[in-house]
Amino acid sequence: MTKLYLLIISATLCLYFSACGSNHNDELSHNHDHEHEAHDHESEEHDGEHKAGSDDEITLSPAMAERFGVTTETASISPFYDALKVSGEILSSPTDAAVLVAPTSGIISFNKDIEPGSPVRAGSAIARVSASGVTGGDPNMADKAALDAATRELNRIRPLYEDRLVTASEYNAALRDYEEAKAGYSASASAGTIKSPISGIITSIDANQGQYVEVGTLIASVSSSSKLTLRADVPQRYYNRIASFNDAVVSLPYSTKTVTLSETGGKRTASAANAAATSPGYIPVYFSFDNNGDFIPGSGVDVYLRSDNSSDLISVPLTALSEQQGQFYVFVRLDDECYRKVLVNTGRNNGERVEIRSGLKPGDNVVVTGTTTVRIAEASGTVPEGHSHNH
Numbered sequence: 001m002t003k004l005y006l007l008i009i010s011a012t013l014c015l016y017f018s019a020c021g022s023n024h025n026d027e028l029s030h031n032h033d034h035e036h037e038a039h040d041h042e043s044e045e046h047d048g049e050h051k052a053g054s055d056d057e058i059t060l061s062p063a064m065a066e067r068f069g070v071t072t073e074t075a076s077i078s079p080f081y082d083a084l085k086v087s088g089e090i091l092s093s094p095t096d097a098a099v100l101v102a103p104t105s106g107i108i109s110f111n112k113d114i115e116p117g118s119p120v121r122a123g124s125a126i127a128r129v130s131a132s133g134v135t136g137g138d139p140n141m142a143d144k145a146a147l148d149a150a151t152r153e154l155n156r157i158r159p160l161y162e163d164r165l166v167t168a169s170e171y172n173a174a175l176r177d178y179e180e181a182k183a184g185y186s187a188s189a190s191a192g193t194i195k196s197p198i199s200g201i202i203t204s205i206d207a208n209q210g211q212y213v214e215v216g217t218l219i220a221s222v223s224s225s226s227k228l229t230l231r232a233d234v235p236q237r238y239y240n241r242i243a244s245f246n247d248a249v250v251s252l253p254y255s256t257k258t259v260t261l262s263e264t265g266g267k268r269t270a271s272a273a274n275a276a277a278t279s280p281g282y283i284p285v286y287f288s289f290d291n292n293g294d295f296i297p298g299s300g301v302d303v304y305l306r307s308d309n310s311s312d313l314i315s316v317p318l319t320a321l322s323e324q325q326g327q328f329y330v331f332v333r334l335d336d337e338c339y340r341k342v343l344v345n346t347g348r349n350n351g352e353r354v355e356i357r358s359g360l361k362p363g364d365n366v367v368v369t370g371t372t373t374v375r376i377a378e379a380s381g382t383v384p385e386g387h388s389h390n391h
Helices: 002-053 061-068 137-164 167-184 188-192 236-245 371-380
Strands: 057-059 071-074 077-092 097-101 106-110 124-130 193-195 202-204 217-221 228-236 245-251 258-260 269-270 282-288 300-317 322-324 329-337 338-349 353-359 367-368
Touching: 057 371, 061 371, 071 188, 097 193, 097 202, 124 217, 137 167, 167 371, 202 236, 202 322, 228 245, 228 300, 236 245, 236 282, 236 300, 245 269, 300 367, 338 371, 367 371
Parallel strands: none
Antiparallel strands: 057 338, 071 367, 077 228, 077 300, 097 217, 106 124, 124 193, 202 217, 228 282, 245 258, 245 300, 269 282, 300 353, 322 329, 329 338, 329 367, 338 353
């Protein structure tokens, strides 16, 4: 898809530059006879100035720049927050996950269209367990029979006790039998219905249709994924820096996006002192945040742990960089339709921006989106006639 996109941009720009060149040559031819003698000396000086000052200039009309999303940012000395790049994992929050178990022993039967990935509402049934046809019957039905018998006996003896026709010990024995039978019987187990306690997505089904299950057997798992947890694994050599990390920028492996957790309600939830290490030599740091739809629980990610410490320097978004033969460049806009490629020396990377140690100065108008379009315009080699910048 990326190659096709570049091909389309290249073809469009080539057509544009060809058309501009043709129109410009027609205009020069039309005016040449009228102005040649009066401006011959001036044109020679202007052409000499253009050749001397515009070999590295790139032409792109404002209309084409707008069409292909070319935007700029003025370079300035501003706070740059340091970050440490580590690996991490997106985890489901324990409060947004639930496991469903068999309420009784018997044969399980799932409801229609229940499978991993199916959405469920809180209180909705996903399956039913029945002991019908199973040798030994439903043990919960025996509990129900015992409760019914204890209830009848208690109802019989209570008015007799009130009339002092039976002793207190006889009444207390009937009451005890009733409470024990009540504790042993579960109405929901008797129904055999398995319901989800939360709304969300079924993440796993751990039993098969028609399988015999014992009471308490894991049947399925549900996750709402509205809240997620990030575990960032920090090498132990950076232990002294852990206290300063209060935010994280996450680079997603299945997308070109980066997400700053503080912008999704994220906050740090655990420090190294009370978090158990998942791998020897690493200290886990945890963040809790709202799932904005960009995250897949269980996926591994690159994490830039951002500290409170900042430095005043020139930086640009990562999208501004163009790598060519192992070196990094940015494109600086000189005027509405002219750009120049500038070699830069980069420094620290905090996941969103990169430090520029040399190559830019405050006030430079740097291309931050659409760098591919400007690079294609550079490859076309087209320079506007009579256009020159001497810097």
